Amino acid sequence: MNEASFDFGIAGTALRARGPAAWLTPLCSAWTAWQPAPESVPWDVCLTADASLPVPQGPLFEATPHAQGGVCTLVAPGFEGEVSAMTGAAHLRAHPEAGPADIGYFLRVVLAIQAFARGGMLFHTAGIVHRGQGYAFFGVSGSGKTTAAHFSAPAPVLNDDLVLLWPSADGWQMHATPFGRRRGAVRVAPLRALLRLIKAPDVALVPLSAGRALGELVANTPVLSADPLWLPEVLTRWEALLSAVPVYALHFRRDATFWEVIDAELG
Amino acid sequence: MLNWDDVLTAAPTLVTRESDGELVVVLPEQGKFVVLNATGARVLALADGTRTLREIADTLSAKFGAEPVQVAGDVLRFAQSLVERGALHVRKVM
Structure with missing residues (x-):
C-alpha cells in the first residue's frame, strides 16, 4: 500500500499525518487550504493499515473517545487509536476497509486535544x-x-x-x-x-x-x-x-x- | 427506587465547580452536567458514603429549621434525580 503524508493545521495547531495514500490523499486534497503556521510544531499522527483487525462495523465517528490522564483512546471494531497529550503523538491502527472519513474523524480528535494543550478549544x-x-x-x-x-x-x-x-x-x-x-x-x-x-x-x-x-x-x-x-x-x-x-x-x-x-x- | 436507609455517595469521577452561587457538576463519562443551587450542593456534599438518605434529610432539616416532612420529600426527589443522572451512587443497607 502506497504511503503518503500531509500537514494540517488551524490557528496554532499543526498535525503531520503519515499513512496509506488511499486514506490520506483524499483528505490532503479536501483540506489543502488548511496549512499550519510555519512556526507551529506538528504532532505526528501515524496511521497504520492492519488487516488482522476485525472489519469495521460502522464509522469511527460512532466510537466514543475515552480519556484518562491526558491519554485519549478511540477503540471500535476495526479501529485502535490513541492520542497522548503528554508526548504529542497519535497512532491509529485501522482495518484496510476503513475510509478517509474515519481517518478524518481521528484527526479531528487529535486536533481537539492539541488545540486544548496549546491554549485553544x-x-x-x-x-x-x-x-x-x-x-x-x-x-x-x-x-x-x-x-x-x-x-x-x-x-x-x-x-x-x-x-x-x-x-x-x-x-x-x-x-x-x-x-x-x-x-x-x-x-x-x-x-x-x-x-x-x-x-x-x-x-x-x-x-x-x-x-x-x-x-x-x-x-x-x-x-x-x-x-x-x-x-x-x-x-x-x-x-x-x-x-x-x-x-x-x-x-x-x-x-x-x-x-x-x-x-x-x-x- | 431509593429507600431512606440507603447510603449515598457522590460518583467518584464527578468534577464540580462553584460559579456565582451555583454548583456545576460535570459527569465526564456521560458528557453531561447538572447545575445545583446551594441546597442541592449541600445534599451532594453530605452524600459522602457515611450517611443514609434519612440522615441527609435530617441534617438539612435541622440546618434550615424547616419542616422535616417537607424537607424529606424534597431531598428524596432530588436524590432520586441525581441517582438517575449517575451523579450519586447508592449502597443498599440490609
Missing part, C-alpha cells in the same frame, strides 16, 4: 460571522445550529458544527474548520457572543446563569469533557473565556428575526 457550535463579528450558536443536537446558519444567509458560516476558539492579543477568535458545512471564504472572526439556542415562538435574548453557561459550554467541548483530569482545566478555560465574552440564551423561531434582537442588544 474545539467547540460544538455554529460559527456565524455577522457585521465582521463572530457569533457562536450552540446547544444540544437538534437545538437549531444548522437552522440558525441557514437563516443567516448570506452571512459567512465558519462552520455549522465545529469551530476552533483561539486566544489572541485582541481577545478570543473563532476559526473556521473543515469538519462540517461552511459558507463563504471567511476563516476567522473575533468572538462577539455565545448564544445558547432555544426554540421558542418569540425571539428574545435571555441572560444565562454563570453555572448553567459553564455546564452547557463544557458539555459542548468535544473529547476533553470526557476526562476527569482534563475537566478542571476545561472549566477554568471556559471561565476565562466567559469573563471576556458574553453568553445568552437565544430564544428563536425559524426565521431571521433573531438577528434584529442580537443587533439591538449587541450590535
Whole structure:
C-alpha cells in the first residue's frame, strides 16, 4: 500500500499525518487550504493499515473517545487509536476497509486535544460571522445550529458544527474548520457572543446563569469533557473565556428575526 | 427506587465547580452536567458514603429549621434525580 503524508493545521495547531495514500490523499486534497503556521510544531499522527483487525462495523465517528490522564483512546471494531497529550503523538491502527472519513474523524480528535494543550478549544457550535463579528450558536443536537446558519444567509458560516476558539492579543477568535458545512471564504472572526439556542415562538435574548453557561459550554467541548483530569482545566478555560465574552440564551423561531434582537442588544 | 436507609455517595469521577452561587457538576463519562443551587450542593456534599438518605434529610432539616416532612420529600426527589443522572451512587443497607 502506497504511503503518503500531509500537514494540517488551524490557528496554532499543526498535525503531520503519515499513512496509506488511499486514506490520506483524499483528505490532503479536501483540506489543502488548511496549512499550519510555519512556526507551529506538528504532532505526528501515524496511521497504520492492519488487516488482522476485525472489519469495521460502522464509522469511527460512532466510537466514543475515552480519556484518562491526558491519554485519549478511540477503540471500535476495526479501529485502535490513541492520542497522548503528554508526548504529542497519535497512532491509529485501522482495518484496510476503513475510509478517509474515519481517518478524518481521528484527526479531528487529535486536533481537539492539541488545540486544548496549546491554549485553544474545539467547540460544538455554529460559527456565524455577522457585521465582521463572530457569533457562536450552540446547544444540544437538534437545538437549531444548522437552522440558525441557514437563516443567516448570506452571512459567512465558519462552520455549522465545529469551530476552533483561539486566544489572541485582541481577545478570543473563532476559526473556521473543515469538519462540517461552511459558507463563504471567511476563516476567522473575533468572538462577539455565545448564544445558547432555544426554540421558542418569540425571539428574545435571555441572560444565562454563570453555572448553567459553564455546564452547557463544557458539555459542548468535544473529547476533553470526557476526562476527569482534563475537566478542571476545561472549566477554568471556559471561565476565562466567559469573563471576556458574553453568553445568552437565544430564544428563536425559524426565521431571521433573531438577528434584529442580537443587533439591538449587541450590535 | 431509593429507600431512606440507603447510603449515598457522590460518583467518584464527578468534577464540580462553584460559579456565582451555583454548583456545576460535570459527569465526564456521560458528557453531561447538572447545575445545583446551594441546597442541592449541600445534599451532594453530605452524600459522602457515611450517611443514609434519612440522615441527609435530617441534617438539612435541622440546618434550615424547616419542616422535616417537607424537607424529606424534597431531598428524596432530588436524590432520586441525581441517582438517575449517575451523579450519586447508592449502597443498599440490609
